[in-house]
Amino acid sequence: MLDKTLSPASFEQRIYEGWEASGAFGARPDSAAEPFTIMIPPPNVTGSLHIGHALTFTIQDTLVRWRRMQGRDALWQPGTDHAGIATQMVVERLLAGQGVNRREIGREKFVEHVWEWKAQSGGTITRQLRRLGASLDWPRERFTMDAGLSEAVREVFVTLHKQGLIYRDRRLVNWDPKFQTAISDLEVENKEMKGSLWHLRYPVEGEAGRFLVVATTRPETMLGDTAVAVHPDDERFKDLVGKFVILPLTGRRIPVVADEYSDPEKGSGAVKITPAHDFNDFAVGKRHGLGMPSILDADGAIWLDEIEGELREVDGVAEPGFVRGLAGQDRFAARKAIVAELERLELLEKIEPHNNAVPHGDRSGVPIEPRLTLQWYCDAATLAKPAIEAVETGATEFVPKHFENIFFSWMRDIQPWCVSRQLWWGHQIPAWYAPDGSVFVAKTEDEAYAEARAKLGADVTLTRDEDVLDTWFSSALWPFSTLGWPQKTTELEKYYPGDVLVTGWDIIFFWVARMMMMGHHFMGGVPFKTVYIHGLVRDEKGQKMSKSKGNVIDPLELIENFGTDALRFTIASLATPGRDVKLGRKRVEDFRSFGTKLWNAARFCEMNGIAPDASFDPTKVQTPLARWILDAANNAIAEADAALEAYRMDDYANACYRFVWNGFCDWFLEFAKPALNGPEGAEKAEVKGVAQHVLGTILRLLHPVMPYITEELWDRFGYGPEFSLIRTPWPTPVAVPGAEDARAELDWVVKLVTEVRAVRSEMNVAPSVLVPLLLSGASTETLARAGRWIDAIRRLGRATEVRALEGDAPKGVAQVVVDEATVLLPLADVIDLGAERARLLKEKAKSEVEAEKVTAKLSNQDFISRAKPEVVEENRERLAAAQAETARLDAALSRISD
Template sequence: MKIDQSYNPVEVEAEWYDYWVDKGYFHADETSDKEPFTIVIPPPNVTGRLHMGHALFVTLQDMMIRQKRMQGFETLWLPGTDHAGIATQVMVERQLAEEGTNRHEIGREEFMKRAWAWKEEHGGQIIDQLKRMGASCDWERERFTLDDGLNRSVNEAFVKLYNDGLIYRGLRMVDWDPVGQTVLSDLEVDREEESGHMWYFKYPLSDGSGHITIGTTRPETMLGDTAVAVHPDDERYQGLIGKTLDLPIVGRKIPIIADSVLPDPEKGTGAVKITPAHDPNDWECGERHELEVIQVIGFDATMNENAPEDFVGLDRYDARKLVVKKLKELGLFDRVEDTQFAPGRSERTGVVVEPLPMLQWFVNAEPMAKKATDAVESGRTEIIPAVWKKTYDHFMYNIRPWCISRQLWWGHQIPAWYCDDCEEVIVSLDPPTACPKCASENLTRDPDVLDTWFSSALWPFSTMGWPEETATLKKFYPTQVMETGFDILFFWVARMMMMGLWLMDDVPFEKVFLHAMVRDKEGNKMSKTKGNVVDPLHMIYGADAKELDAKIHAELLNQYPDGVGPQGADALRFTLAIYAAAGRDIKLDIKRIEGYRAFLNKLWNAARFALMNLEGYEAPAYQTYLDAWTDADAMPFDADALSVADRWILSRCEQTVGAVTKALDEFQFNEAAQLLYKFVWNELCDWYIELSKDVLHDGQDAAPAAQKAARDTLTYVLDATLRLMHPITPFITEDIWQALPHADDAPDSVMIAPWPVSRADSDFAKENAQSAAQMDQVIELITAIRAVRGETNVKPGRVIETVYFVTADADAAAAITAGESYIQRLAKAENIVIQSPADAGAVEGAATAVRGAVEIRIPLLGLIDVTEELARLDKELARVQGDIKYVTGKLGNARFVDNAPEAIVAKERAKHAQYLEEQAALMASRKDLEALAGGE
C-alpha cells in the first residue's frame, strides 16, 4: 500500500474518524474484565463554538485515553454538553426580541419549547467540532445536562441535600444582572479594573458640632445608607462613636459605629458609609451590627420607592448625577478624584451588576468541604501540579454558603413548592398534590432554576445513571483523571469533590490535572475586543481573508493578510501538547503550528521513503514486534545481520519508548511531545534514514542479509514510532500505519495496537546500547566534519580526499572503524585514516576539530579558494559589525529601553547576543583561513 506523494492533512484527517466510529473502537464495555480508565469530559456549553481552551483539553484528554486504550485498559471517555443556563436564555430572548416579543409575553411553556428548538438546531455544532479534533469519546453515552436522566439526578441531589439540612432558603447578598434579570455566580462576573471617580461628601453631625467626610465610587447608594463605620482605634473618631449623623438629602439619622473589619484608618478618610442593601461588605457589617437594610435600587437598576420622591424611577447613573448636584447645592460636596476600581460586569450582557439582598436557595457547603479537603489531604485525590493544592485548600477552608438559585427559565427548575394558604415549603422529587401541613391544594412551584454549576457538580456520576446503581456506574466510578483548566478549580472541581463524597461516599476522580490558559504569542488573554482570537478550525482547515473577521482576528490578519493555510488537527494537537508544560500558560504562536505541520510532513516523507524501499517485503508476525526484546527466538530481525546503525536506532527507539511512557504517566505531555519530536526529526529522519540509504536505496550490491536487516529495522521502528505518536497525532499515524506492510496477525488499526513497552533490561537492549555508543561517536565526528566544511565554505559536492583521525583511545578507534562507510558517505570523505598521536605527522593546509578523545584533521588545499573565502568572510564581518553597531545604539538609548514593551527590548538584546556570537565565529574562521593561507 502507498501513501500520497505530498502530505495533505485535510484529506488525511477526513478519512479515518468515521472508520474508528464504525469499528466501535470508542465504545466502552461495562461488562469487560479489563481495568477501567475513565475521564468525563468537561461539558462545553451547548451554545458554544470550539475555542483554543476546548482544543487543549481535547488534545490532552484524548492523549490519555488513546494511550490507556492501547495499554489494554477498558477506557471510557464520556462526552456531553452543558445547557448553559444564562447563555442559552440570552440567545433565545434575543431571537424573541427580533420578533417583537419576549418570554413574559409568550409564557414559560412556550419559551421552553423555543429554547429546546434552539438547542436542537444549534447544539450539535460544538460536538461536531470536538470530533474534528479527533476526540475518541464514547458517543453512544453522550449526555446533556437537561436530559431526563440527568434531570432526575439533579432533583435527587437537591432533595437529599435539603433533607440532610444542607440546602436552605435565606436572605443573602447576590450579584444581580439587571439586563439578564438573574442572579450571577462569581464565575459569571468579570472584575477588571476601570477608570472611575471617588466622590467625597460631608455628613453633618446631628448635634451640629461638625461633620464626617466619607468617600464613595457610587454616590447613588448613599440614599440607602444606615450607618457610618470608623475603626475603634482611629483616634480621630473615637469621641464620635455612638453619635448620629443627618443623612444628606434623605434627612434620616444614622449612627456612627465602631467596626474593626471594614474601615481602614490608612485609606481615604478612615470613615466608611454603610449601605447593607447594595454592597456585600456593607451587608456583612450590617449583620454584625444589626443595621437596617434599605434597598433603594430595584431589579431593573432604577431607583425604587425607598428613595426620595424626585429620585424614584431614575436610572441608577442618572440618580448618581442628581445626588452629586444636590450635595453641591447643599454645600456638602467636598471633592472628586480619579481612581481605578473593578465594578463587576455580567459576562454575558456586559452590564455592571447590582449587589442586592434577595431570598435565595443556598447550600451550606462547610460540612461537604471538610470531606473534600480530607480526601485531598489523605491522598485519595491528587492535584497536579501540586502548587494548586494551596489554592484548593484556601477555597475550602474559607468556603461560604453557595447561592444555587437563578431567576431564569432555561435550566433545572427547583423541586420546591409553596403553599399559598399556610406558606409551607415542600421539597419533593414528585409534584405534591396537597400541602402536608394544611391539606391545601393551592400550591405554587418555585419559578427559579438551579445554578448551572449545581448540575455540573454531579457530572461524574449523574452521567453514569445515578441514583440508579447502573453497570456503568459500578464499572467506571470513580473516574481516574479530571483534566480541566485551573480557573475552575473551585467553581467546578471542588464542587464535584463535595458532591461526589457526600452523595456517592467516594471521590469522583483519583487525580486532577489542571492545565493553564491558552494566550496569544505575547501572553495576552485572547478576546474578541483585543482582536487576537485564534480559531482552532481556522488552524485546521485554513481560512482566507474573507473568512476572517477584521475585528476579532485583527492580529491574525496582520500576520497573514491573505489568510492562513490549513495546518490540520494533528499539527494543532502536537503544538498544544508540546506547549502544555504543567502550570505554565501557553503563548500560542501560529508559526509554531506551521512548524509542527512541517514536522509531520517530515514523518510523512520518511514513511514514503520506507514504503518505496519495502516493495515485496514480507513483514514478520506482528507478535514478534511485541516480543522483540525478550524472546531471542521470536525476533522480527536477524540480530547477527544488524548494522551498527540498525542497532543504534533500535536502541534510541527503546529509550524513547521508556521516556515517552514515563512522561505521559507523569502528566508531562510537553516532555512526551518533545521526546518524539527529537527522535523522529533528529534521529530517525536526519540520521537513520540517511545512514541506511546505501543499503536500502542506493546500492543493490549490499548483502541480502544486511538489506533485510535494514528493512526489518526500519519497519519495526516506524511501527513503534507510529504507536507512540498516535495519542498525540491520531490521523496521520493511522494513515501511515495502514500503509505499512503488516502480517495477518496485526491489529486492524494502530488505535488498538498494543502500546510499546520498554525492555531496557533485556540482553538485546544492552547489546544495542553498546553499538549505539559507537554510533553516537560516529555521528559526532560526521557533524564536526560537516561543520568545518560549512565554516570554510567547501562546496557541497566536493569530496575530501582523506580525513585523518588522531586518537589514543581504542574505543574511539573502534567506533571510527565500525562507522567508516557512514563517515565516507555522509561527510564526503574518500579515505579514512586512523592514527595514534605518536604516528600522526603534520598535514599541510589542514583544518582541525576536536571531539572528545579524537582530533580530526581535514586537508582543505585545493578544495577552497582561500583569497576568495577571506573576502567573503570580510564582507560577512562588515555586515554583522554593522548590525552590532545598530542594536548597540538602540539598547544604549534610555528612552527606547524605558518606554518600549519589555518583549521588544528582550528581542533586541537577544539579537545583540546572536550578532556577537556570529562575529566570534566569523573571526575564528578567518583566523583559521589565514593560517591555511600561510601554509600555502
C-alpha cells in the same frame, strides 16, 4: 504509492468516521481490563470550538489514546452543559430580533424555543470535537438537562435539603440587573474603575450647624442609609457615638454607631451604612440591629416602596418631593440627580477622584448590584471540609502541585453558595409553596402534594418555585450523574472515581471544587485521583484572546490549513506544566513540518520496499545498525512513557520529535541507504526488517498526539486492517542483544562523520570535492569500524576512502581529533594552511581551558573528599580526555608546520 506531499484533508474525515463506526472509542464495561476514566469538562451545548478547547481536548485525547493502547478500558465521557445564563441570553436575543419578548410568550413557550435552538446548534461543538480527532465515547454522550441527569439534580437537591445543607435565606446576593438574576461570587469580576469619593454632610441632630461628613463611592444608595459608622477609637467622633444624624433628602433620623469596620484613614473616617446595598454594610447592620430598606429594584432603578412612609420634610436638608421624583430612575441617573441636589443644599463637602473596584457580571458586563433577596443556598463550608481533606491526604492530587494552594485558599474561606437563579432555562428548583408560606421540597410534584396534604389538608394548592439552579450545580454532579447515578449501574461501579480531570486553572473554583464537594458527599469518595491543570491559550504576544481585541485564532481554520495533527502536535509541544500557552498561526505552520518529515520518511521506506513483516523478530537482529536503532527506539519509548506518566505533553512531543527526526531520519535512514541500494542478502533483509519494525514503533508512539497521519500510514502500509492503529498495543522496549557495543560503534561513526563535515565546512571545501580520510593513531578497533562503515562514511563524509596513515603526513592537511585517532584530510590544493593552523589553535585553546577548569577542581582537597566519588572519577576522566586532546592537537599542529 504515497503522494509526494502530505495532505491531511484527504484522509482525516474518512479515518475519524472509520474509527467511530468501528466502535474504537467505546468503553468496555464488561471487560476485565483496568479502567481509565476521563470526564470531559462539558462545553456549552450551544457553543463552538475555540482554541482553548483545542488545548484541553488535545491533552485529554492524547492521554486517552495512550492508555487505550496500553490496554486500559478507556472511558472518555462526552457531553455538554446547558449553560443557563449564556444560552438563555442567546435565545432571548434571537427572539428579540423577531420582536418577541420572553415574558410575552411565557415560560413554557420560551423553554420550547430554547430546546429548538439546542436542537439546531447543539451538534456544532460535538462535530467540531470530531474534527479535532477527539476519541470520545459518543453513544454515551450526556447533556446536563437529560432526564437522567435532571433526576440526579433533584435527588441531590432534595437530599441536601433534608440534611439541612440546602436552605432558603434572605441575604445579600450579587444581582445582575441586566439578566435580572442572582449570580454567584465567582461570576463576578471586579474591575478597577476611575470613580469619585463624594464627601457628604449629614447634619447632627440637635446641634445646629454641626455636620458629620461621610465619604462614599455610591451617593445614590444614601436613600437606604440606616446609620453612620465611626471607628470606636477615633477621637474625632467619640462624642457623636450614640447620637443621631439627619439623613439628607429623606429626613430620616439615623444613629451614629461605633464599628471597627470604619477605617479612620479612609475618606473622612465616617462611613454611611446602607445594609441592603453593600456587603460590608450588611454585616455592620446585622451587628447593630439596623433596618435594611431596599431602595433599588430588580432593574437597578430607584424604588421607594420601603422608605416612602418615612420621608419627611426638613428645612434645607430634606425634601420628599425630590425623592419621589427619583422613583424609577436608573441608579446612575439617580446618582447625578442626588449629587446635584446635595450640592444645591450645600451638603456636598467635596469630590475626590478615587479608583475603586467595581463588581461586574462576567456574562452581562454590567455593574452588579448587591440586593437583599430570598434565595436558595448550599452550605458549601460543610461540604468543603472532606474535599479539603481529600487533597491534604493526597486522595486527589493536583498537577502541578502548587495549584493545590489556590484550591485550599478558596475552599477554606468558602461562602454559602447561592444556587438559585431567576432564569427559565435550567433545572427548576423542586420546591413547592403552600399559601401559608410553608415549603415542600420533593423530587416530584406528587410527593410535594402528598407531604403538603398530610400537613395542611386535602384542598391545599401548591405553587412551584419559579427559579432554576445554577448550571454548575448540575455540572458538579457530572462525574457520577453521567454514569447513571442515582441508579447503581455497572458503569458507576467501574468508572468512578475517574483517573484524571483535565482543565484550566480558571475552572478550579467553578467546577473542580464543586465536583470534589458533591462527589465526596454523594459517592463517599473523590471524583478523580488527579487533577491536571493546564494554562490558558494566549496570542503570540501573551495577550488574552478576545473577540473585541480581534486576536482570536480559530482552531478550525488552523486545521483546514495545516491539518489536525499539526495543530495537536504544536499544542502538545508548547503545553508546559501550568503555564499559559502562547500560540499563533506561525507556530502551527512551523510544527507542520514534522508531519511532513514523517510522511516523507515513510515514503522513502515505501520506495525501498520496506513493508510490515510480522515474522521479524527484533531480539534476533545481528547488525550493529539494527541493534543501534532498536536501542534508540527503546529509549524513545521509555522517554515517551515517562513524559506521559508525568503529564508532560511537551516532553512527550519532544522525545518523539528527536527520535523521528534526529535519530531515524538523520542517521538511521542515511546509514541504511548503502545496504538498501546494495545486493539482496541477509544484511539488506535485516535493515529492511528493522526499518519496518521501527517505523511501526514510531507510528504507535506518535498515534496519541498525531492520530490521523499515523493511522493513515499504518493502514497504507498494511501494518494492520483499516482503522486498527487506534486499537494496536502501545510499544514496549524489546531486549536488544549487544546494544552497548552497537551504540559505541554507531556513535563513533556519527562522531567521525560530524567532525569531518565540520572541518570541511569550516575550511570551505565544496561538497563536490571528495577527500580520502587518513587515520593517525587509530586503534585496531577503530580501523575495523572504519572498514565496516566505509560506504556510509564515503557517502555522508564526502570521502573517497578511509585508511590508516602510513608514513609522514602529506603536505596541506586539515585534521580533526576523534577519540584516540586523528583524521587527516589531504587538501593540498584547497586548504588555507594559515586558517587551518588558527582553527587547530582554537580547538587546542578550548581543550586547555577545559583541562584547567577540571584541574582546578581536582586540586581542591575539599572537592576530592566531599564530592561523590563518581563525580570525582568523572572529572579525572574529563581531565585525561582534555589532556589527550591537547596532545593530539599539538601533534596535528606540528604536522602542518614546516
